Amino acid sequence: MAEENVVSLHGMWASPFSKSVELALKTKGIPFEFVEEDLRNKSPSLLKYNPVHKKVPVLVHNGKPIAESLIILEYIDETWKTGPKLLPEDPYKRTQVRFWASFLQQHVFETMSLVCKTDGEVQEKAIKELFEKLKTFEEGIKDLFPDGAPSIDCSNNLGLLDIVLCSQFGPHKVQEEVLGITTIDPEKNPLLFTWLKSLNELPLVKELTPPYEKLVAVLHFFRNYALKSSAA
Numbered sequence: 001m002a003e004e005n006v007v008s009l010h011g012m013w014a015s016p017f018s019k020s021v022e023l024a025l026k027t028k029g030i031p032f033e034f035v036e037e038d039l040r041n042k043s044p045s046l047l048k049y050n051p052v053h054k055k056v057p058v059l060v061h062n063g064k065p066i067a068e069s070l071i072i073l074e075y076i077d078e079t080w081k082t083g084p085k086l087l088p089e090d091p092y093k094r095t096q097v098r099f100w101a102s103f104l105q106q107h108v109f110e111t112m113s114l115v116c117k118t119d120g121e122v123q124e125k126a127i128k129e130l131f132e133k134l135k136t137f138e139e140g141i142k143d144l145f146p147d148g149a150p151s152i153d154c155s156n157n158l159g160l161l162d163i164v165l166c167s168q169f170g171p172h173k174v175q176e177e178v179l180g181i182t183t184i185d186p187e188k189n190p191l192l193f194t195w196l197k198s199l200n201e202l203p204l205v206k207e208l209t210p211p212y213e214k215l216v217a218v219l220h221f222f223r224n225y226a227l228k229s230s231a232a
Contacts (some may be wrong), residue, residue, distance in 0.1 A: 004029065005064050006061070006063075007025070007030060007031065007057075007059070007060070007061050008032060008033040008034075008035055008060045008061075009021055009022065009025065009032050009034050009035065009058070009059055010035045010037050010043075010045065010046050010049065010050075010056055010057060010058040010059075010060070011034060011035070011036070011037060011056045011057045011058075012036065012037050012038075012039055012056050013210060014210065014214075014215065014218045015056055015057065016167040016168045017056065017057055017069040017167070018056050018057040018069075018110070018165075019167040019208060020057075020073065020163050020164055020167035021057045021059060021068050021069055021072050021073065021076075021204070022034070023095065023158060023163045023166065023208060024072075024076045024077075024086060024158075024160075024163055024209055025076065026124050026200060026204055026207075026208065027084055027086070027157065027158045027163070027204065028076060028077075028080050028082070028083035028084065028168060029082070029083050030076070030080055030083075035148060037056050038154060039056070040103060042054060043208070044126040046058060049065035049067070049102060050065065050067045052067070052125070053067060053068075053142070054208070055067070056073060057069055059072045059075065059210065061079070063073075069105070070101060070105060070164070073086060073164075074086075074087070074160075077160070084157040084158070084159075085159075085204060086131060086158075086159055086160040087159070087162070088159075089161050093144070096143070096159055098135065098160075099139060099161070100137065100141050100144070100161060100166045101160055101161050102137075103123070103133075103137060103140070103162055104120040104137060104161075104168065105134055105164055105168065107168075108130070108133045108134060108137055108168075109127075109168045111126055111129050111130045111133055112130055112168075112169075112175065112183070114180065115127055115130055115179060115181075116175070116219065116226070117222075117223065117226035117227070118174070118226075118227075119231070127181060130183070131159055131188070133151075134183075134184070134189055134192065135188070135189070137192070138189050138191050138192050141161070141191070141229050142191065145163070146181065147189075149195075150162070150191075150195045150198070151197070152161070152190050152198035158199075158202075158204070158212070162199060164198070165192075165195065165196065166199040166205055168199070169183070169184060169192075169196060170196060170199060170200055170205065171209070171212075171215050172184045172196065172208065172210065173212075174215045174216050174219055175219065177216055178216060178219045178223060179219055179223075181206075184196060198219075
């Protein structure tokens with residue numbers, strides 16, 4: 001029976017996608033081994049388990065690898081029935097959560113990454129696009145919250161959309177310090193700002209959030225590397 005719960009996660013400490021899987025596993029109370037990957041020198045295991053994209057995260061459950069963070073989150077919810085549900089029971093609400101989680105990860109965060117990797121006119125265009133997508137996201141998710149705002153308590157019972165938002169924009173103050181812009185504005189994005197503030201105060205989120213200075217340093221490194229590469 002013990003073999004049925006052999007779980008490992010190949011990830012990288014600063015990866016928001018790895019962080020989302022960590023949050024899901026911890027929310028569900030699933031014991032797992034975290035395998036830190038050096039993305040500049042990828043391990044044979046990572047290349048074996050994710051030969052297509054060769055990226056983290058990869059969840060390995062009883063020797064079977066699952067790649068892509070959103071797919072992993074749904075796998076976790078479907079495989080471990082105990083613990084809090086990551087997705088709503090209602091089929092329509094599930095589709096809405098899936099849609100906005102995908103929009104957040106594939107559109108909003110991708111644009112945020114472009115802001116981090118560019119400067120000049122290209123960055124200015126990306127910043128404008130980021131603000132437009134954040135507005136679209138905020139307007140779109142209002143229907144998910146009957147009371148007008150997400151209800152977050154101290155029980156660490158995170159849903160899938162909480163996890164994706166928190167892992168990608170929880171450290172928005174780090175992004176703001178490195179880039180010199182306000183990404184999550186309390187006046188322009190009041191729902192998002194309040195939501196993230198509540199999530200960042202949860203004990204589980206605090207436990208899994210790396211030190212602020214360390215995140216600032218790695219984002220500076222990522223930005224400088226990207227700028228140098230584009231100029232070469």
